[in-house]
Amino acid sequence: MVEFKKLSECIEKKQEIFIDRLRRAVEIPSVSAEAGHRNDVFRMIDWTQKELEKLGATCEQIQNGKQEMPDGTILDLPPVLFATLGQDKSKKTLCIYGHLDVQPAALCDGWDSDPFKLTERDGKLYGRGSTDDKGPVMAWINAIETLQEMKVDIPINIKFVLEGMEESGSVGLDDILIKHKDSFLSDVEFTCISDSYWLGKSKPCLAYGLRGLCYYCVEISVCQQDLHSGVFGGTVHEGMADLCWLMSQLIDAEGTIKIDGIHEQVAPVTAEEIELYKKIDFDIDDYRNDLKAHKLVTDDKVKILMNRWRFPSLSIHGIEGAFAGPGAKTVIPAKVVGKFSLRIVPDMTPKAVDKCVIDYLNKLWAQRKSPNQFKVYPTKGSKPWLADYKNPHYQAGAKAIKTVFGTEPDYICEGGSIPVTLTFQELTQKNVMLLPIGACDDMAHSQNEKINITNYMDGTKVLAVYLMELGNCSS
Amino acid sequence: MVEFKKLSECIEKKQEIFIDRLRRAVEIPSVSAEAGHRNDVFRMIDWTQKELEKLGATCEQIQNGKQEMPDGTILDLPPVLFATLGQDKSKKTLCIYGHLDVQPAALCDGWDSDPFKLTERDGKLYGRGSTDDKGPVMAWINAIETLQEMKVDIPINIKFVLEGMEESGSVGLDDILIKHKDSFLSDVEFTCISDSYWLGKSKPCLAYGLRGLCYYCVEISVCQQDLHSGVFGGTVHEGMADLCWLMSQLIDAEGTIKIDGIHEQVAPVTAEEIELYKKIDFDIDDYRNDLKAHKLVTDDKVKILMNRWRFPSLSIHGIEGAFAGPGAKTVIPAKVVGKFSLRIVPDMTPKAVDKCVIDYLNKLWAQRKSPNQFKVYPTKGSKPWLADYKNPHYQAGAKAIKTVFGTEPDYICEGGSIPVTLTFQELTQKNVMLLPIGACDDMAHSQNEKINITNYMDGTKVLAVYLMELGNCSS
Ligand SMILES: [Zn+2]
Ligand SMILES: [Zn+2]
Ligand SMILES: [Zn+2]
Ligand SMILES: [Zn+2]
Known part of the structure; x- marks a missing residue:
C-alpha cells in the first residue's frame, strides 16, 4: 500500500x-x-x-x-x-x-x-x-x-x-x-x-x-388578487391572520410539538443510548457561541444532542405570497402559503406523520370557522x-x-x-x-x-x- | 366659459x-x-x-x-x-x-x-x-x-x-x-x-x-445567521414560532382587533351618519365578485362601508427575513420582522395607537417567555x-x-x-x-x-x- x-x-x-x-x-x-x-x-x-x-x-x-x-x-x-x-x-x-x-x-x-x-x-x-x-x-x-x-x-x-x-x-x-x-x-x-x-x-x-424530513405547505386563499389594505381592509377575512394562527398552534412556547400523535411515534430512548451520547465530545457553550444564539432550548449536552438526532423537531420556514421585502407595503395578500417541516426519527414514518399533521390542521381549520379556502399538503417525506x-x-x-x-x-x-x-x-x-x-x-x-x-x-x-x-x- | x-x-x-x-x-x-x-x-x-x-x-x-x-x-x-x-x-x-x-x-x-x-x-x-x-x-x-x-x-x-x-x-x-x-x-x-x-x-x-395609517414592525432575533433546520432544528427557540404567535394575537377569527384600548378611541357612530351611508350607491355583491373573495366579513352594505371608512382595520402584510420563495427551503431564519398596520379613523391618533400597540405586544412578549430578542416599533403614522x-x-x-x-x-x-x-x-x-x-x-x-x-x-x-x-x- x-x-x-x-x-x-x-x-x-x-x-x-x-x-x-x-x-x-x-x-x-x-x-x-x-x-x-x-x-x-x-x-x-x-x-x-x-x-x-x-x-x-x-x-x-x-x-x-x-x-x-x-x-x-x-x-x-x-x-x-x-x-x-x-x-x-x-x-x-x-x-x-x-x-x-x-x-x-x-x-x-x-x-x-x-x-x-x-x-x-x-x-x-x-x-x-x-x-x-x-x-x-x-x-x-x-x-x-x-x-x-x-x-x-x-x-x-x-x-x-x-x-x-x-x-x-x-x-x-x-x-x-x-x-x-x-x-x-x-x-x-x-x-x-x-x-x-x-x-x-x-x-x-x-x-x-x-433524521427524516416531512415538509408541508398550508395554503390560505382569500380572493384572486392582492388587495390594498387602505381600500379593502376591514371587509375581507385576511389570510395572513388565519395562517399566523394556524402556524402558532404547531409548537408551544417551549418548542414542544403540539400536533396530536407525533410523540407517540418516537422509539423510546434506552439507558444504553444515554450512555453512548454522554461519551460524545461536544461542547455546548462553543455550540451556542458559534450560533451567536441568545439561548438554547436546554443547557444539557445529552438533551441537546438528542434534540438534534434522536427526537423530532418542527421548524416554520416562512410564507410564500405575503410581503417579504424591506420597507412598508400595505398589501393584503390574496393567497399565502405557510411552509413548515418536521425532522423525524425512528420509528416515525412520513405516512404516519402526514396523517397526524393533516388531521391536526384540518381540526384547527374547522375550529377557526374562516370563510377562506384552506389546503394542507406534504411536499416531501423521507424516512429516518x-x-x-x-x-x-x-x-x-x-x-x-x-x-x-x-x-x-x-x-x-x-x-x-x-x-x-x-x-x-x-x-x-x-x-x-x-x-x-x-x-x-x-x-x-x-x-x-x-x-x-x-x-x-x-x-x-x-x-x-x-x-x-x-x-x-x-x- | x-x-x-x-x-x-x-x-x-x-x-x-x-x-x-x-x-x-x-x-x-x-x-x-x-x-x-x-x-x-x-x-x-x-x-x-x-x-x-x-x-x-x-x-x-x-x-x-x-x-x-x-x-x-x-x-x-x-x-x-x-x-x-x-x-x-x-x-x-x-x-x-x-x-x-x-x-x-x-x-x-x-x-x-x-x-x-x-x-x-x-x-x-x-x-x-x-x-x-x-x-x-x-x-x-x-x-x-x-x-x-x-x-x-x-x-x-x-x-x-x-x-x-x-x-x-x-x-x-x-x-x-x-x-x-x-x-x-x-x-x-x-x-x-x-x-x-x-x-x-x-x-x-x-x-x-x-383613514390614517399606523404601520408596525415586530422583530424577533434568534441568532446571527440563518440555520439549517436539519442540523440545528430542536436546539434553538425559533423566531418564526414566536412571531406567528404574536401576530395571531392581533385580531380574532372574526377580524376584530384584539389590541387593548383601540376600540375606545373610535368616535361613536351617529344615527345621522348611518342615514348618510344608507344613501350611497354601492352593490355589495358586485364588490365581492370583483374581489373574487370567497366571502366578506358581513353582507350588510352600511357595515361594509363603515368597515372601510368609519372603523379601524388591521392587516398583517408579511414577514421579512423568512423564506418567501417557491419550493421547500429548510431554513431556520435568524431574524424575522413581522409587518402589520392599522387603518385609523377619528378620534384615533397615531400617538395613542402606537402606545396601545406597543404596550399590547410588550405584554404578549412577557407572557411568551422566549429567550429571543424582541423589538416592536412604528415605521409610520398618519392621522385620519x-x-x-x-x-x-x-x-x-x-x-x-x-x-x-x-x-x-x-x-x-x-x-x-x-x-x-x-x-x-x-x-x-x-x-x-x-x-x-x-x-x-x-x-x-x-x-x-x-x-x-x-x-x-x-x-x-x-x-x-x-x-x-x-x-x-x-x-
Ligand atoms: Zn397613490
Ligand atoms: Zn399608492
Ligand atoms: Zn447536501
Ligand atoms: Zn444541502
Whole structure:
C-alpha cells in the first residue's frame, strides 16, 4: 500500500489545483429550486462529467423527465450522472453519492462576498456549495486524481451517483435508482456519502444515523388578487391572520410539538443510548457561541444532542405570497402559503406523520370557522435512517481518519436528512456510511457558506486513504 | 366659459397623445421602496418637470436630504417638485398634489404583462402607476395642455406639489411643506388631490374623508445567521414560532382587533351618519365578485362601508427575513420582522395607537417567555382626515362631474391614507378635496394595476372643467 507520507505530500502539492477545481464548480450557480438557474444545474452536471472522464470514468446521464413548478410551468429535470471507474471483477465496488446542485443564495441575503465566486478569507473558502456538496464531490475527484498520478493501483471499482436535485427533494432520483437496482447498483458492496459535517470544528467523525424530513405547505386563499389594505381592509377575512394562527398552534412556547400523535411515534430512548451520547465530545457553550444564539432550548449536552438526532423537531420556514421585502407595503395578500417541516426519527414514518399533521390542521381549520379556502399538503417525506457502525466498512473509514488525523472518529448521527442514504441501503442491502469532511460551522444553506482549506485538503487525504483501505475490507 | 362640447372633442382628438404620455411615465420604474430603483424616481421627477415646463410652468426641485435604509445604506431622497403656472394676483390659486413614485412590481408576482410597459387590453391600460398615481398626474397635464391649445384663459393660478416618496411614507414631504407654508403655499385657496378611486365602476364621486395609517414592525432575533433546520432544528427557540404567535394575537377569527384600548378611541357612530351611508350607491355583491373573495366579513352594505371608512382595520402584510420563495427551503431564519398596520379613523391618533400597540405586544412578549430578542416599533403614522363637503370647492368639483357625466357624484370617504391631505388642510387652512378619476377595480398596489381608457379620458375632461369652474368659486 502507498505510504501515507508520500500521498499526503502529493495532495498538498496540488492544493492550488484542487482549490481551482472547487472555484470552477462554485462559479456555476446550480440552484435547483429556481427555474432561472435550472440550466446551470445541467451545466454543472456536464462540467462534472468532463472532470470524471479525465479520470478515465465511463459516464452516462440518466434522463429524469419533467417537473411541474408551483406556478404551472414545466421544467426539464436534470439527469442523474452515473460514472464507472474500474470494472475489475476481482475487486469490490464502492458507490459514491454526491449532489451538484446548491441552495439559493444572493449577495443581498447578507453574504460578505458573491456567493458564486469562491472567495478565500482567513484560510476559509466562501461560496455557495463550497461545503454542500461541491467541496466533498471535488475532494473525491482530487483523491482519485492524486492516486492515479502516483500510479497507485486503486484496490476497488468506483461508481458515482451524482444528482442535481438534492436541494429540491431529489425529484426522480429514487425511481432511477430503483430501475438500476439490478444493473448499475447490482455489484455495489459499500456506499459512501460525504454530504454532512463534523459535530465540532476539530474532531472528525463518522455518521450512522439521519433524521427524516416531512415538509408541508398550508395554503390560505382569500380572493384572486392582492388587495390594498387602505381600500379593502376591514371587509375581507385576511389570510395572513388565519395562517399566523394556524402556524402558532404547531409548537408551544417551549418548542414542544403540539400536533396530536407525533410523540407517540418516537422509539423510546434506552439507558444504553444515554450512555453512548454522554461519551460524545461536544461542547455546548462553543455550540451556542458559534450560533451567536441568545439561548438554547436546554443547557444539557445529552438533551441537546438528542434534540438534534434522536427526537423530532418542527421548524416554520416562512410564507410564500405575503410581503417579504424591506420597507412598508400595505398589501393584503390574496393567497399565502405557510411552509413548515418536521425532522423525524425512528420509528416515525412520513405516512404516519402526514396523517397526524393533516388531521391536526384540518381540526384547527374547522375550529377557526374562516370563510377562506384552506389546503394542507406534504411536499416531501423521507424516512429516518440508521446503519450498523460496527460494520468493517466503518472500520475502513475510521482507519483512514486515524491515518490522517491520528485520532479515532466520534460516531454520531445527523439532524439533517439525506433521503437517498436509506434508498442505497435498501436497494443494495449493504452498508452505507456517511463520511463528512466539512466542519460544524460551515453554514450550509446559510449566508457565508464556507469550507476550511484544511478540511478540504485533509478531507481529500481521508477519502484517498479510505479508497485504499477498502481493498482490505470484507463488508 | 368654454363650451363643453368643444372641450370634449379637443380632448378626445388627443387620446393617442395622452396615452403615449402615460406610457412614457409608466416606463420609468420609479419604485421608491427599492434602492435599485431610486435613480428612476429622480428620472421620473426630471421627466415630469420637462412636461410641466412645456406648459409654461416655472419649476423648482426642493431638495429633500438623505434616507437611511433598513440595511444601513444611505440613499438620496428624491426632491419634491414645485411648479407654478400663472401668477395673476386677481385670480385664486389652486394647489394640485400628486405622486410620481409607484409600488414595487415584478412580472413574476403574477402580472399578465410587464408592469413597466403600458399595455392596452380590452380598453384598459395596464401598468404599475397607471392609476396610482401617474395616470391622474398625466390627466392634469392633459387638461391644462388642452385648455392652452384651445386658447382658453384658465381662471385660476395653478401650483403643483409632486413628490417621489409617497409609496414609502412621503419621507420629508411634510417638513418641506411646513417650510413653505408662508411662501409657496401662502396664497393657496384650494387643494385638489386625484390619488384615489371611485367607489364603484361607473359612478363618479368626491371624497371628504380618509383613514390614517399606523404601520408596525415586530422583530424577533434568534441568532446571527440563518440555520439549517436539519442540523440545528430542536436546539434553538425559533423566531418564526414566536412571531406567528404574536401576530395571531392581533385580531380574532372574526377580524376584530384584539389590541387593548383601540376600540375606545373610535368616535361613536351617529344615527345621522348611518342615514348618510344608507344613501350611497354601492352593490355589495358586485364588490365581492370583483374581489373574487370567497366571502366578506358581513353582507350588510352600511357595515361594509363603515368597515372601510368609519372603523379601524388591521392587516398583517408579511414577514421579512423568512423564506418567501417557491419550493421547500429548510431554513431556520435568524431574524424575522413581522409587518402589520392599522387603518385609523377619528378620534384615533397615531400617538395613542402606537402606545396601545406597543404596550399590547410588550405584554404578549412577557407572557411568551422566549429567550429571543424582541423589538416592536412604528415605521409610520398618519392621522385620519375629514373635510367639509358642503364647501363651494366641492360644488365646483360636483359641477365638473355633472357636466361630464350628467350625474351628481356620491360623497364618500376613503379607506386608504394620503397623509399629505391633512397636511395641506392644516397648513393652508383651506378646503381640500379628493377628486378621483380611476375606478374601484383598478387594483392599485396589486398585480395588473390598470386604468380604463374611458376613465383616463373622462377624468381629463372633469379636471379641465373643474379648473374652469374654480373661476366662479368663492372658497
Ligand atoms: Zn447536501
Ligand atoms: Zn444541502
Ligand atoms: Zn397613490
Ligand atoms: Zn399608492
